[in-house]
Amino acid sequence: MPFRINLGGEAEVLGVLNQQGRWIVSLSGWRSSQTGQTFEDLVRAGHDFLIADNTALPLPDDVVDEVITNNIPPVDSVTWLGPTVQSSEVRRILKSGGRWILQWHRSVHQAMTAFFDLFVRHSSDPSVRDDPTWADRRFPELVASSPFHLWRPGDPVPERGDRYLIGVATWSGYDMRLLDVIAEALRRNRVDPPAIDVFNTAECRQQQDFDRYISGIGTVLQTPVVGYWNNGHLADSEQAYAALDFLAGVFGFCSAEIVAFVQDWIKAQAHA
Numbered sequence: 181m182p183f184r185i186n187l188g189g190e191a192e193v194l195g196v197l198n199q200q201g202r203w204i205v206s207l208s209g210w211r212s213s214q215t216g217q218t219f220e221d222l223v224r225a226g227h228d229f230l231i232a233d234n235t236a237l238p239l240p241d242d243v244v245d246e247v248i249t250n251n252i253p254p255v256d257s258v259t260w261l262g263p264t265v266q267s268s269e270v271r272r273i274l275k276s277g278g279r280w281i282l283q284w285h286r287s288v289h290q291a292m293t294a295f296f297d298l299f300v301r302h303s304s305d306p307s308v309r310d311d312p313t314w315a316d317r318r319f320p321e322l323v324a325s326s327p328f329h330l331w332r333p334g335d336p337v338p339e340r341g342d343r344y345l346i347g348v349a350t351w352s353g354y355d356m357r358l359l360d361v362i363a364e365a366l367r368r369n370r371v372d373p374p375a376i377d378v379f380n381t382a383e384c385r386q387q388q389d390f391d392r393y394i395s396g397i398g399t400v401l402q403t404p405v406v407g408y409w410n411n412g413h414l415a416d417s418e419q420a421y422a423a424l425d426f427l428a429g430v431f432g433f434c435s436a437e438i439v440a441f442v443q444d445w446i447k448a449q450a451h452a
């Protein structure tokens with residue numbers, strides 16, 4: 181049987197070993213992006229995990245037939261959780277002739293929309309794929325042409341009415357699709373839309389930086405993150421699947437739609 185490992189995997193691919201950073205066990209409150217399951221739930225359901233730092237995978241050289249990476253931060257970079265997946269480690273563990281399946285290797289997506297399109301282009305266009313900050317640099321101009329407002333610490337918070345602040349990662353297809361779905365919901369439904377501010381989680385280099393956006397959010401283990409203010413007061417905050425679910429309730433969509441959309445796109449890449 182081929183040895184397949186999903187780096188940054190959360191059981192979204194069946195029958196593989198899912199590698200994760202130690203934060204999913206050492207910090208409480210972690211939930212999987214697609215289903216909101218705890219680590220224990222996933223293990224109980226029979227999924228295999230390898231908890232290991234991205235910089236030092238505890239595997240010998242030349243043992244893996246297939247490495248998979250889906251919706252993870254750019255390889256060879258650093259986020260608030262530490263170093264991301266390292267291409268040197270991928271090359272080291274892959275057998276000669278083994279494959280690295282980057283979900284974004286090929287570009288044939290028909291139903292592109294603005295934010296997801298940014299993710300697709302960054303993932304697939306050879307001229308920008310290797311530039312880790314390309315999508316982050318384009319994010320502000322995309323927000324400027326959307327119904328959202330790019331919020332920075334120190335900017336005002338509306339004193340009246342509802343306000344949402346949503347933090348997203350440009351490397352997460354789920355987060356980019358989320359913004360498209362909310363933009364679409366606003367266009368369709370809302371006569372008097374609430375204020376929707378957004379920020380790029382790449383602006384947060386360490387955990388404490390998130391507090392400057394959503395005070396008291398605690399340890400952020402997954403994106404998206406959301407804060408909800410009423411009449412100028414922070415009333416609620418969520419992250420990961422709970423944030424998706426919260427926003428789904430507010431804007432009238434189903435969180436499963438977001439997951440299915442991204443999964444369909446991944447499958448389309450595999451068959452392209």
Ligand SMILES: C[S@@+](CC[C@H](N)C(=O)[O-])C[C@H]1O[C@@H](n2cnc3c(N)ncnc32)[C@H](O)[C@@H]1O
Nearest residue numbers: 188189190192213250251252259261262263264
């Ligand atoms: C959006 S989730 C995607 C999970 C799954 N592969 C999927 O596509 O459904 C991003 C994953 O990247 C992992 N990851 C690995 N290294 C990371 C890092 N340095 N910073 C943030 N997330 C990281 C997280 O633990 C998280 O499980």
